[in-house]
Amino acid sequence: MALTVVGSIAFDSVRTPFGERDRMLGGSAVHFALAASFFTEVRVVGPVGEDFGAEEIAVLEDRGVETADIERVPGGETFFWRGHYEHDLNVAHTDDTQLNVFADFEPKLSDGSRAARTLFLGNIQPDLQRRVRAEATGASFAALDSMNLWIEIAKDALLAAIGEVDCVLLNDAELRMLTGEPNLIQAARSVIERGPRIVVAKRGEYGAALFTAEDTFAIPALPLEEVRDPTGAGDSFAGGFLGYLDGEGAGDPTPEQLRRAMVLGSVMASFNVEDFGTERVQRLQRPEIDARVGEFKALTHFEE
Amino acid sequence: MALTVVGSIAFDSVRTPFGERDRMLGGSAVHFALAASFFTEVRVVGPVGEDFGAEEIAVLEDRGVETADIERVPGGETFFWRGHYEHDLNVAHTDDTQLNVFADFEPKLSDGSRAARTLFLGNIQPDLQRRVRAEATGASFAALDSMNLWIEIAKDALLAAIGEVDCVLLNDAELRMLTGEPNLIQAARSVIERGPRIVVAKRGEYGAALFTAEDTFAIPALPLEEVRDPTGAGDSFAGGFLGYLDGEGAGDPTPEQLRRAMVLGSVMASFNVEDFGTERVQRLQRPEIDARVGEFKALTHFEE
Numbered sequence: 001m002a003l004t005v006v007g008s009i010a011f012d013s014v015r016t017p018f019g020e021r022d023r024m025l026g027g028s029a030v031h032f033a034l035a036a037s038f039f040t041e042v043r044v045v046g047p048v049g050e051d052f053g054a055e056e057i058a059v060l061e062d063r064g065v066e067t068a069d070i071e072r073v074p075g076g077e078t079f080f081w082r083g084h085y086e087h088d089l090n091v092a093h094t095d096d097t098q099l100n101v102f103a104d105f106e107p108k109l110s111d112g113s114r115a116a117r118t119l120f121l122g123n124i125q126p127d128l129q130r131r132v133r134a135e136a137t138g139a140s141f142a143a144l145d146s147m148n149l150w151i152e153i154a155k156d157a158l159l160a161a162i163g164e165v166d167c168v169l170l171n172d173a174e175l176r177m178l179t180g181e182p183n184l185i186q187a188a189r190s191v192i193e194r195g196p197r198i199v200v201a202k203r204g205e206y207g208a209a210l211f212t213a214e215d216t217f218a219i220p221a222l223p224l225e226e227v228r229d230p231t232g233a234g235d236s237f238a239g240g241f242l243g244y245l246d247g248e249g250a251g252d253p254t255p256e257q258l259r260r261a262m263v264l265g266s267v268m269a270s271f272n273v274e275d276f277g278t279e280r281v282q283r284l285q286r287p288e289i290d291a292r293v294g295e296f297k298a299l300t301h302f303e304e
Numbered sequence: 305m306a307l308t309v310v311g312s313i314a315f316d317s318v319r320t321p322f323g324e325r326d327r328m329l330g331g332s333a334v335h336f337a338l339a340a341s342f343f344t345e346v347r348v349v350g351p352v353g354e355d356f357g358a359e360e361i362a363v364l365e366d367r368g369v370e371t372a373d374i375e376r377v378p379g380g381e382t383f384f385w386r387g388h389y390e391h392d393l394n395v396a397h398t399d400d401t402q403l404n405v406f407a408d409f410e411p412k413l414s415d416g417s418r419a420a421r422t423l424f425l426g427n428i429q430p431d432l433q434r435r436v437r438a439e440a441t442g443a444s445f446a447a448l449d450s451m452n453l454w455i456e457i458a459k460d461a462l463l464a465a466i467g468e469v470d471c472v473l474l475n476d477a478e479l480r481m482l483t484g485e486p487n488l489i490q491a492a493r494s495v496i497e498r499g500p501r502i503v504v505a506k507r508g509e510y511g512a513a514l515f516t517a518e519d520t521f522a523i524p525a526l527p528l529e530e531v532r533d534p535t536g537a538g539d540s541f542a543g544g545f546l547g548y549l550d551g552e553g554a555g556d557p558t559p560e561q562l563r564r565a566m567v568l569g570s571v572m573a574s575f576n577v578e579d580f581g582t583e584r585v586q587r588l589q590r591p592e593i594d595a596r597v598g599e600f601k602a603l604t605h606f607e608e
Contacts, residue, residue, distance in 0.1 A: 017486075088486045182321075182392045184509075185527045205488075206510035207524060218603050220511060220522035223489045259606040293608055299522050300604050302563040304597055 002041040003246040004113040004139070005032045005239075006132050007122020008079050008102055009046040009070065012277060015084040018228040024277040025056050027079060028122040028145070031232035034281045035239025035268035036120075037063040038289060039247035043113045045069040045132075047101040049076035059282060069113050076101035089230050090205060107132050114138055118246040120238060121165065123147050126157035133164050140251050143167035143198075143242055145234070151178050162191060167198040169238050172209070175201050184209065185216070198258065200241065200265075202234050210262050215255040219262050222270045222292070222299060229276040233269040236281065240268030267292045306345040307550040308417040308443070309336045309543075310436050311426020312383050312406055313350040313374065316581060319388040322532040328581040329360050331383060332426040332449070335536035338585045339543025339572035340424075341367040342593060343551035347417045349373040349436075351405040353380035363586060373417050380405035393534050394509060411436050418442055422550040424542060425469070427451050430461035437468050444555050447471035447502075447546055449538070455482050466495060471502040473542050476513070479505050488513065489520070502562065504545065504569075506538050514566050519559040523566050526574045526596070526603060533580040537573040540585065544572030571596045 010027035014020060029046045036042045043066040048056075052072065060067050082096040107128060115138035121129040123145045133142055142165040150158045151174060158178070162168055168191055172184055181187035188199040188211035199211040207220040244264040245253050253261065267289055274280045316330035333350045340346045347370040352360075356376065364371050386400035411432060419442035425433040427449045437446055446469040454462045455478060462482070466472055472495055476488055485491035492503040492515035503515040511524040548568040549557050557565065571593055578584040 088480070176392070183529070183531065185529055203510060206507060207522075209524065209527060211527075216527055216603060217606075218511075218524035218527065219606075220513065220524055223513060223515075223520055223522065225487070225489055227487065256607060263606055297606070297608055299520060300606075302521075302523075302567055302601070302604075303560060304601055 031235035036243025039243035236272035241265030335539035340547030343547035545569030
């Protein structure tokens with residue numbers, strides 16, 4: 001099994017009430033890949049500049065992530081994001097965005113990345129997502145993420161991209177915005193009618209919900225004593241979710257497999273937020289994942 | 305077993321994208337009492353005006369609710385609220401509030417209401433909550449609700465009232481505001497340190513979370529095809545939660561009883577929002593409640 005992720009690789013400068021970090025490793029493809037690497041073989045496709053060094057590559061390779069398709073753009077600088085969070089960590093502010101090499105990103109997939117059984121299209125321009133989907137001929141299962149920007153300025157392209165994947169992961173507000181349906185069930189159904197079999201509504205600190213034609217599942221987020229930096233939580237969720245499904249070899253996942261994937265997505269997101277950037281996931285050990293699955297069971301279980 | 309609820313009895317005029325109603329029966333004590341009436345004997349303490357008639361009383365009495373302590377104020381008018389909801393039902397607007405007889409409400413408890421084993425202090429001025437708590441000498445278990453207004457203008461009184469009850473039910477934003485703790489676990493712990501053994505964080509369409517010194521439980525709300533009017537959902541939640549506990553005779557409820565109470569609170573809130581005001585709960589049948597408990601199990605269950 002193998003999973004290819006296409007998306008941003010970034011340096012993030014983040015300030016929260018619990019501290020700050022300057023130019024730490026980030027980006028949707030990075031958070032995704034680290035989370036997924038606990039479950040399957042992962043290949044990252046994305047651009048970096050000359051400021052991206054051996055130290056950053058090593059973070060991915062230490063987790064066994066294949067980095068051959070990370071494209072180093074000569075004379076370029078890596079995507080840079082600076083932001084801060086308020087005392088209420090739900091309130092985020094972007095202070096600076098420098099797209100740099102990400103502005104002209106033209107994904108180039110090696111044979112290995114094309115052949116991967118699962119494809120995750122991170123939040124990039126929807127026409128690029130479509131091109132990558134078409135090129136990844138080995139992928140029998142494809143999923144995408146997006147954002148409000150593309151719903152606003154490239155909705156038709158995004159809807160076309162959605163029509164070509166098996167699974168869509170979006171925030172619940174984005175699902176409502178995309179479909180014009182305030183009711184979440186109806187919003188999910190409207191997406192399913194366009195092609196995808198699986199819709200995941202991410203809800204931040206409230207957890208996530210899963211919709212298919214046959215099943216509805218919802219899981220709260222684990223209340224945590226310490227949340228230091230929410231950056232990348234959604235990408236870590238997607239990494240746990242799709243990494244688990246790929247590792248299971250689930251081309252047509254069963255409802256039970258999808259539910260466990262939702263749990264593992266939630267588990268990976270819960271670790272992500274416990275420290276800045278990738279710090280917590282970098283030092284994560286597999287037994288901690290299994291223990292946290294048990295914590296989610298304890299959090300949600302009741303006898304009828 | 306018996307449960308006394310003290311709170312508002314109202315006429316509500318509500319408009320949502322799905323219709324509107326003029327001067328329908330509402331108020332926190334009414335929504336609470338109807339929900340709780342499926343599980344135990346309920347007594348309502350609250351004021352109404354001369355505009356409150358036999359038809360409204362009959363809605364409560366048809367569910368077996370004891371209405372002897374509903375005080376009809378001569379020459380008075382019943383509390384009136386007018387509001388509307390946007391296309392996104394999470395966004396509510398108050399268009400008119402006429403406190404009327406509720407402005408000078410001095411709760412008067414009969415011997416029967418004083419003797420009830422469980423007491424719910426609906427959202428009224430915190431000093432009144434304290435007085436009622438002291439008068440309800442039979443109550444071995446007391447819970448309270450409140451709102452942002454009292455946190456702003458009567459925080460010390462509210463904190464004193466909280467110190468005198470066993471259980472606090474608040475929205476998660478109110479819990480954070482009350483304690484100044486953005487982290488929900490720490491906010492709940494801060495409340496528990498003041499006396500209550502049980503803290504319930506209501507989260508609207510995202511469900512609810514329970515915190516005690518020994519246990520944490522969270523339950524998502526049931527995604528519903530049709531949500532017509534969210535007014536009273538939190539009160540219906542509280543009615544299902546406390547009604548179930550009182551019906552179980554749970555003076556010192558076990559973690560498993562508290563978890564089932566959270567489920568039944570969620571069940572009653574889910575019915576509440578399916579139609580305007582009290583309409584859905586008025587026509588609710590007990591087997592529908594049991595079936596919906598099964599739906600919550602199906603929504604949240606996963607195999608480790």
